Amino acid sequence: MKSGRPKRGLAVNDLRVEFYTDDGIVKAVDGVDFTVDPGIRMGIVGESGSGKTTTALALMGMIEPPGKVVGGHAKLDELELLDLTEEQYRQHRLATVSYIPQGAMNSLNPVARIGTQILDGMTDHGHNLRGNEARDRVADLLTQVDLSPDVARMFPHELSGGMKQRACIAIAIALQPKLLIADEPTSALDVITQRRVMETLRKVQEEIGSSLILIGHDMGLMAQFVDEMMVMNNGRVVEQGKVRDIFARPSHSYTKLLIDSVPSLKRSERAQTGLNGNHAKAASEVPLLEFDAVGKTYSKGRTRIEALKPLTLRLDGDIPRVIAIVGQSGSGKTTMGSLALGFETASQGMVHFDGVDIGKMTNGASSKFRREVQAVFQDPYASYNPFYKVDHVLTVPLSKFKIARSRSEALGHMIQACESVGLDPAQTIHRYAHQMSGGQRQRLMVGRAIMLKPRLLVADEPVSMVDASLRSTILNNLAAMKAELGTSVLYITHDLATAYEIADFVLVLHKGQVVEAGRPETVIDDPQHPYTRLLVDSIPWPDPNRNWGTGGSIDEELKEVAAADLSAPTIIREQVAGFHLG
Amino acid sequence: MRILRRVLLMVFIIWIAASINFLMPRLSDRNPVEEVIAASMGESGGTMEGFEEAVADFERRFGMDQPVWKQYLNSIYDALTFDLGMSISYFPDRVSTLVLQAAPWTLGIMLTTTLLAFVIGTPLGALTVWDRAPRWINVIVPIVMILAAIPFYLIGLILIYVFASRLNWLPTGKGYSSGMIPEWSWDFAGNVMTHALLPGLSILLASVGIWALSMRGMMVTVQGEDYMVFAKAKGLSGKRRFWRYGVRNAVAPQITALVLTLANVVTGAVLVERVFAYPGLGNLLYQAILVNDYYLIFGCVYMLVLTVGISLMFLDLVYPLIDPRIRADANG
Numbered sequence: 001m002k003s004g005r006p007k008r009g010l011a012v013n014d015l016r017v018e019f020y021t022d023d024g025i026v027k028a029v030d031g032v033d034f035t036v037d038p039g040i041r042m043g044i045v046g047e048s049g050s051g052k053t054t055t056a057l058a059l060m061g062m063i064e065p066p067g068k069v070v071g072g073h074a075k076l077d078e079l080e081l082l083d084l085t086e087e088q089y090r091q092h093r094l095a096t097v098s099y100i101p102q103g104a105m106n107s108l109n110p111v112a113r114i115g116t117q118i119l120d121g122m123t124d125h126g127h128n129l130r131g132n133e134a135r136d137r138v139a140d141l142l143t144q145v146d147l148s149p150d151v152a153r154m155f156p157h158e159l160s161g162g163m164k165q166r167a168c169i170a171i172a173i174a175l176q177p178k179l180l181i182a183d184e185p186t187s188a189l190d191v192i193t194q195r196r197v198m199e200t201l202r203k204v205q206e207e208i209g210s211s212l213i214l215i216g217h218d219m220g221l222m223a224q225f226v227d228e229m230m231v232m233n234n235g236r237v238v239e240q241g242k243v244r245d246i247f248a249r250p251s252h253s254y255t256k257l258l259i260d261s262v263p264s265l266k267r268s269e270r271a272q273t274g275l276n277g278n279h280a281k282a283a284s285e286v287p288l289l290e291f292d293a294v295g296k297t298y299s300k301g302r303t304r305i306e307a308l309k310p311l312t313l314r315l316d317g318d319i320p321r322v323i324a325i326v327g328q329s330g331s332g333k334t335t336m337g338s339l340a341l342g343f344e345t346a347s348q349g350m351v352h353f354d355g356v357d358i359g360k361m362t363n364g365a366s367s368k369f370r371r372e373v374q375a376v377f378q379d380p381y382a383s384y385n386p387f388y389k390v391d392h393v394l395t396v397p398l399s400k401f402k403i404a405r406s407r408s409e410a411l412g413h414m415i416q417a418c419e420s421v422g423l424d425p426a427q428t429i430h431r432y433a434h435q436m437s438g439g440q441r442q443r444l445m446v447g448r449a450i451m452l453k454p455r456l457l458v459a460d461e462p463v464s465m466v467d468a469s470l471r472s473t474i475l476n477n478l479a480a481m482k483a484e485l486g487t488s489v490l491y492i493t494h495d496l497a498t499a500y501e502i503a504d505f506v507l508v509l510h511k512g513q514v515v516e517a518g519r520p521e522t523v524i525d526d527p528q529h530p531y532t533r534l535l536v537d538s539i540p541w542p543d544p545n546r547n548w549g550t551g552g553s554i555d556e557e558l559k560e561v562a563a564a565d566l567s568a569p570t571i572i573r574e575q576v577a578g579f580h581l582g
Numbered sequence: 583m584r585i586l587r588r589v590l591l592m593v594f595i596i597w598i599a600a601s602i603n604f605l606m607p608r609l610s611d612r613n614p615v616e617e618v619i620a621a622s623m624g625e626s627g628g629t630m631e632g633f634e635e636a637v638a639d640f641e642r643r644f645g646m647d648q649p650v651w652k653q654y655l656n657s658i659y660d661a662l663t664f665d666l667g668m669s670i671s672y673f674p675d676r677v678s679t680l681v682l683q684a685a686p687w688t689l690g691i692m693l694t695t696t697l698l699a700f701v702i703g704t705p706l707g708a709l710t711v712w713d714r715a716p717r718w719i720n721v722i723v724p725i726v727m728i729l730a731a732i733p734f735y736l737i738g739l740i741l742i743y744v745f746a747s748r749l750n751w752l753p754t755g756k757g758y759s760s761g762m763i764p765e766w767s768w769d770f771a772g773n774v775m776t777h778a779l780l781p782g783l784s785i786l787l788a789s790v791g792i793w794a795l796s797m798r799g800m801m802v803t804v805q806g807e808d809y810m811v812f813a814k815a816k817g818l819s820g821k822r823r824f825w826r827y828g829v830r831n832a833v834a835p836q837i838t839a840l841v842l843t844l845a846n847v848v849t850g851a852v853l854v855e856r857v858f859a860y861p862g863l864g865n866l867l868y869q870a871i872l873v874n875d876y877y878l879i880f881g882c883v884y885m886l887v888l889t890v891g892i893s894l895m896f897l898d899l900v901y902p903l904i905d906p907r908i909r910a911d912a913n914g
Contacts, residue, residue, distance in 0.1 A: 060815055093817030101815065106808040109827050111906060120826070121816040155906040171816060 008077050009037040009211055010059075010179055015072035017051075017058050017235075020065075028054040028067065030235035036179070036211045036228075041202075043214045043222040043229035043243065045258060047467040048437070051235040052215045053102075056181045058082075059213075060099055061089035076179055095125050098177035100168050100201075102184040102215075107168055108156035114142075114167050115152030122174050141170040144207070146200050161329070162193035166200060173204050180205060180212045186221070190328045190494035195538040195548055198225055217468050219262045220497075220540030223247055224548050231255045244544045261468040262497075262542040286355040288317025288455055288488060289340060294349035296335050296512075307335040309512045310349055312582055317455060319578035320482045322489040324499035324520065326535065327509035336509070337458045337492045341375055353456075371401045374454040378461035380442035384433035390441075391429050393448050401452070417451035418444070421477050439470035446477045453485050460492045475502050497539050500524050505576050508532045513566055517581050518573025528571045530560040588898055592891040599887040600661045603880045604654055615640045617873065618670055657880070666881040671873045677881035680866060685885060687757055688855070688862030691778050692847035695785040700840050702786075703793025708801045708829050710794070714820050723794055730791025735853040738784035742857070745780060753777050755859035781858040796839060800832035807831070834904050838897065845893035848886040 017029040139149035186194040230240035295310040404410035418425040666677035709715040746754040851864030870878035
């Protein structure tokens with residue numbers, strides 16, 4: 001190691017990236033300065049469009065036309081990154097600067113085995129390993145990211161989301177780069193998997209001693225993971241410093257907004273509104289939604305997977321309730337939503353809506369059911385047909401359910417729908433889905449549901465793909481539906497923290513079984529079941545002093561969960577009026 | 583298990599095809615036996631005396647005096663045993679002989695040109711959306727795409743005009759020169775090649791652009807995938823990104839299209855074989871339809887059904903090798 005040259009690590013000076021669009025020049029990154037010392041974890045936070053990903057791509061030399069790096073310096077040790085030719089850059093990617101992609105779901109080549117995908121990157125940097133040597137190296141890397149060496153033989157579609165993300169990390173660290181850039185590496189994962197992947201990432205980063213840049217919009221994750229951070233807005237850095245200082249004393253209003261938008265245990269008044277209910281109708285005999293020992297089993301070949309174990313519950317509907325169904329992917333929470341929507345037929349038991357078995361509905365009853373039960377799904381991109389204007393999602397139900405008799409009446413409803421979720425009708429109607437942002441699309445979906453004044457709304461991860469600041473807007477809309485329209489909501493999520501904010505009652509689902517249920521404050525403040533404890537411990541609190549796993553290491557907690565008796569009855573902490581479990 | 587299912591499916595397809603083929607010509611009110619006999623009597627300059635008996639005699643020989651259901655069962659049984667009966671128009675040649683004589687001509691020229699067009703067109707199309715592609719791509723691809731818009735028989739006619747009629751370099755048609763005797767010799771092989779050149783070229787010119795166009799579309803989609811971005815971030819060489827990540831993923835639907843095209847070589851050949859008077863299945867089928875030769879029509883169409891069935895079975899069996907995601911479904 002050369003001494004006397006004190007400046008090591010990454011030093012970025014006045015970085016500028018511009019995009020040349022039809023509407024003029026967009027300054028995506030507008031004079032950004034920062035340094036990352038060796039071994040330091042640096043966070044870049046901002047919402048979509050803030051320039052955080054563009055900054056990372058500029059460091060990777062991967063700005064594509066119409067974008068261009070127009071100025072600045074980026075020195076990594078003695079190497080000026082921005083002066084490299086394309087071929088030199090190619091040599092340094094992976095070897096010197098390595099990238100862990102966003103959306104690991106699709107970042108692996110679907111037709112190549114994981115082992116091949118680890119080795120090909122090494123081969124193209126002159127590390128041509130063969131036979132046993134290659135196999136051992138791949139096995140080492142996979143072990144390092146806590147995967148079994150057998151994964152080398154597998155294809156991406158055979159891996160879960162968390163495993164794919166680990167495989168991407170294994171690829172990225174193969175040549176022990178000086179700088180790792182992780183771009184929202186866990187945005188598609190549930191909280192437990194997120195915590196495990198981030199712990200693995202921290203471990204390997206410390207082992208190879210590289211610097212790391214974590215890009216994201218989740219302040220909670222930043223608080224848990226990075227040493228220093230900078231907040232970006234509109235291509236500029238608005239605040240930077242040690243993570244503890246920023247959380248303790250956020251100086252910029254935008255930083256405060258980001259911190260406040262993270263769901264935290266400051267339970268808002270939202271959930272309380274309408275509790276005692278202007279809408280409490282006379283207690284009716286017929287419950288709104290009833291699960292009578294409903295179970296769902298999928299069989300694939302000879303293996304049978306019990307997605308949902310027999311579950312009995314009753315949602316009266318006379319007092320509107322928000323019932324949160326919380327669990328990891330594969331816990332059966334989405335199956336439960338699909339059963340309530342009648343998209344899946346129960347393998348056993350019966351689902352009743354308004355006293356009618358939804359498996360045996362007449363056409364008239366089915367039409368009424370479709371109108372009174374609405375859904376909002378996770379992916380605000382996939383919910384729209386790209387060939388239609390967004391009006392289509394509004395006009396179809398209006399004409400199908402004969403709500404509007406004339407065009408002008410329909411337009412009135414549409415304008416109301418937009419306004420109810422704070423969208424400008426003139427800026428929304430007559431647009432195509434791709435012309436709107438993800439948050440706008442999701443809000444319009446909620447607006448559509450409001451327009452139909454349903455009695456039951458099934459919301460499946462409605463906020464997991466939108467920016468943090470929009471999250472609270474959408475949750476407010478849901479709360480307003482309950483308070484003003486008397487709509488009951490099945491809120492399906494992996495995120496206990498948002499459930500805490502909005503729900504009247506929480507069901508914790510684990511392997512198709514409700515393991516714990518009760519009011520959110522009871523369940524989250526004092527979890528009884530080991531699985532609930534693990535979920536609560538995995539919430540990335542926006543507080544550097546409140547670390548992940550205060551209840552112990554994740555491995556111990558996982559062991560405890562594995563040891564828990566799955567046939568044990570649900571731990572029911574209490575009941576609330578209007579909803580009955582069991 | 584899976585293979586058995588495929589084979590059963592194919593038998594079912596063949597049965598349906600055989601049934602339809604039995605029915606279709608019989609819906610026409612023309613009587614081929616009468617037509618052929620009348621024609622031959624007319625040629626020999628004789629009277630129409632004994633016409634009725636001759637027709638009855640022939641109908642008995644072909645089994646056409648039997649009840650329809652019996653004719654149907656016979657035709658199905660014959661189809662399964664590959665006994666396709668005698669041709670009416672080429673009597674007494676057997677249909678199987680005629681079909682087997684014609685098949686190698688069609689399969690030879692069509693398979694070769696289709697595969698060549700695929701092998702040339704696919705990488706060309708992929709290169710059009712590749713940033714490091716050589717310059718000449720931007721010249722050649724528009725040309726092949728314009729050619730793709732012209733029907734291949736029209737290209738064939740132009741080729742005949744230029745190379746056969748005007749320049750006199752190549753023969754205008756037929757499978758081989760009329761003086762030659764088919765045999766295994768260099769002479770004869772060379773002669774066949776020169777005759778195949780123009781029809782082959784016309785198909786090739788017309789279809790390279792189609793492959794290029796569809797590959798281009800797939801490649802654009804693949805280029806937007808996250809794994810292409812990650813491949814670049816991995817610092818992979820351009821060559822590896824192009825072939826192993828780009829083309830490898832974009833080519834799967836191309837393979838499906840290739841197999842479907844191969845399945846239709848027999849029908850695809852009709853026009854081109856007519857233009858070049860090529861002695862293949864397409865020409866044979868055309869002749870048979872002109873004179874309502876049931877048995878010969880069935881023989882040709884039967885070949886068609888077999889190629890379609892076998893191609894699709896082949897596709898089902900090889901597709902898992904192309905796309906590992908299908909493999910998982912097949913095992914499950």
